[in-house]
Amino acid sequence: MRLLWDQFVRTVTVGVAVAATAVISTARADDPLLAEIVDFTGMVTFLESGVPGLVIGAVRDGETAVAGFGDADGKGTEPGGDTILHIGSISKVFTGQLLAGLVADGTVAFTDRLQDRIGWDVAIPSRGEHEIRLIDLATHTSGLPREVELKPGPANDPNSTREPKAYIAALDADPLLFAPGTGALYSNFAFDVLGAALANSAGQPYDQLLKERIFDPLDLDDTYAILPEAAKGRNMLGHNFDGKPLPDYPLPLIAAGSGSLYSTTNDILTFLSWHLDRFAEDGAEVRLLDHAAYVQRDNLDPVYGLDESGRMDALGLGWVVMMPEGDRPLLLQKAGGAQGVFVYCAFAPTRGVGAFIGINKYDFATAQSMATVLNEMISTLAPR
Numbered sequence: 001m002r003l004l005w006d007q008f009v010r011t012v013t014v015g016v017a018v019a020a021t022a023v024i025s026t027a028r029a030d031d032p033l034l035a036e037i038v039d040f041t042g043m044v045t046f047l048e049s050g051v052p053g054l055v056i057g058a059v060r061d062g063e064t065a066v067a068g069f070g071d072a073d074g075k076g077t078e079p080g081g082d083t084i085l086h087i088g089s090i091s092k093v094f095t096g097q098l099l100a101g102l103v104a105d106g107t108v109a110f111t112d113r114l115q116d117r118i119g120w121d122v123a124i125p126s127r128g129e130h131e132i133r134l135i136d137l138a139t140h141t142s143g144l145p146r147e148v149e150l151k152p153g154p155a156n157d158p159n160s161t162r163e164p165k166a167y168i169a170a171l172d173a174d175p176l177l178f179a180p181g182t183g184a185l186y187s188n189f190a191f192d193v194l195g196a197a198l199a200n201s202a203g204q205p206y207d208q209l210l211k212e213r214i215f216d217p218l219d220l221d222d223t224y225a226i227l228p229e230a231a232k233g234r235n236m237l238g239h240n241f242d243g244k245p246l247p248d249y250p251l252p253l254i255a256a257g258s259g260s261l262y263s264t265t266n267d268i269l270t271f272l273s274w275h276l277d278r279f280a281e282d283g284a285e286v287r288l289l290d291h292a293a294y295v296q297r298d299n300l301d302p303v304y305g306l307d308e309s310g311r312m313d314a315l316g317l318g319w320v321v322m323m324p325e326g327d328r329p330l331l332l333q334k335a336g337g338a339q340g341v342f343v344y345c346a347f348a349p350t351r352g353v354g355a356f357i358g359i360n361k362y363d364f365a366t367a368q369s370m371a372t373v374l375n376e377m378i379s380t381l382a383p384r
Helices: 002-020 032-049 091-104 134-138 164-172 188-202 206-215 229-234 253-257 265-276 284-290 364-381
Strands: 053-060 063-070 084-088 261-264 320-322 331-338 341-348 353-359
Touching (some): 032 053, 032 063, 032 364, 053 265, 053 364, 063 265, 084 331, 084 341, 091 134, 091 188, 091 206, 091 284, 091 331, 164 188, 188 206, 188 253, 206 253, 261 265, 265 341, 265 353, 331 364, 353 364
Antiparallel strands (some): 053 063, 053 353, 084 261, 320 331, 331 341, 341 353
16 A cells, blocks of 8 residues: 555656746755755645745755746746735735834834824724733734724725724724723734834834844845836736736835735745854844744734634734744745735744745635645644
8 A cells, every 4th residue: 555655656646847937947055955855845835826926945954045936027037036916915014023122122102002103193093091002003912993984095095095084083993892902803904003113113114124123234135015016017917816917006105014014935934044154143132032832822802813824822923923833943934915916924033944925816725725834834844
């Protein structure tokens, strides 16, 4: 029976490799095992998914590998490490790192009230003694709903109504769904407000704060809050659920807190490499603050919208924390989706391994399965 199984695996492997020959780019790395695992994992995921394009990358002990499959832009261009993707809600972990940095230098404190930091003429809602704090916003425990209620924008600029005045109106109407700090509900609203509060506290526009505090120090040369014209030719073209291309409508700066950033696989791997360099002196305080689990799942009521990429055991600063299980080490992970692109990244902070994957079609089944695949790949590269 074992011989029959081995023969079946070899047959499938050869068949997959032959089918993929015309559409893959082989991963390259000084670590040949890393390249092999990244390449084969990406190839199988791409062929199983049927999406137009897929890019995958990983870092292990400072070595990186990237592989691309299919069509990135509708013109037959294969995606690669420098292909620009809309990273959606992975933007939240950048906001969380900003918060960690501003706490580390004493500009803000985790327990500061949003009321004292937002700088808007609005009364922030509360429930008795439960007021919204910065840490509540960063851990999805503020009680704010998933989205701010917006008026429809014009067809050629549908995101134009996402303005501070819309958030002020929503806060004035008291949209809290539970007392802050008592439950967890995934909230883009909360992270947009957090970004605005951090910018106000630092006295800088949010995009400038990101650039000075994260993008430049970490050498993320292809990560943007607002995509420059010169970079648009490398954009990954997103597709809707029906497979039709989706135009990349611009998002206003206030959305950068939750989900409007752009980046590349190479830059995300550089970002993860910084997080994995846990004994480096530079940025040590920020990493310690950023990797902590601040809210345990136990006794939170409700808990909703946080398990799509694996069971949430605790919440960090934008990161979803998954405790070790079986061969899988402790992971910090985050998924995102915007304008026809789904992405996912995760890293094992004590094991020196991280990974990223992106597809250019809205496909929930593939988005969930690619997160599982990436988590398993990290377990293979860094088993317990």
